[in-house]
Amino acid sequence: MFEDTLELAENKLLLLYIFKRIKFPISNNEITQIILENDFINYFTLQQYLNELLSSNFIKKTAGSNNHKFVITKKGLRVLVLFGNRISKGKIDTIEHYLNTKIKNIKKNLSINANYTVDPKNNFTVDLKISENNSTLMNIKLNVDSNKKAKELCKKWEKNYSDLYYNIVELLMRN
Incomplete structure (x- = not known):
């Protein structure tokens, strides 16, 4: 039993690790x-674990136009920091290898x-967007006052879009 x-x-904890490692929302099909593919958990047990992680607020669903995606919450991240060392090195190595290749x-x-x-008045409009299968997940338009700021925002978005997406969603979900 123990x-x-x-x-x-x-x-x-392994599921939470995968969500943290991927850094962007993924569908039930993708996590499944x-x-x-790594023979960690059978399908039915996996679905049960996902539901339990959802009900405990360790992960949450983000609504897309076609389907829902899972993302780890701050509470899930805290649990992973506290107890992540309980995931076997073999499973971590397997996931790392899998994710690095896939x-x-x-x-x-x-x-x-x-x-x-x-525009003609020298205003810069920055358009930052994430789409999946021709469906917009996030679209942000910002006005900035210089070419330098516009280029910097675009560069940061392209480099860190998954972290920025996650942080923006988290910020908007706060009470």
Whole structure:
């Protein structure tokens, strides 16, 4: 019984680790593919764990226009910091290897755009966008007062879009 409890805890922590490691919202199908391809958890147990992580507010669903995606919450990150050392090195190594080889396939449906325009009055409008399968996940338009700021915003968006997306969603979800 004790071994079952340890395995359950490790598997839930592993799921949190994967969500943290990927850094952007992923669908149920994507997380299921990662878990099943690595033979960590069977499908039905995985779905149960995802529901339990959702009800405990360790992960949450973000609404897209076509489907929902999962993302780790701050509460989930805290739990992972406290107990992440309980995930076996073998499982971490397996996930790291898998993600290093497959992350491009996971991200391939994402389209990241960052550009800016200048109007006749020298106002710069920066357009930052994340799309998936021709569906917009986030689109931000900002007015800035210089070409330098516009270029800097575009560069930061292209480099850190997943962290920025997550932080913006978290900020908007606060009470």
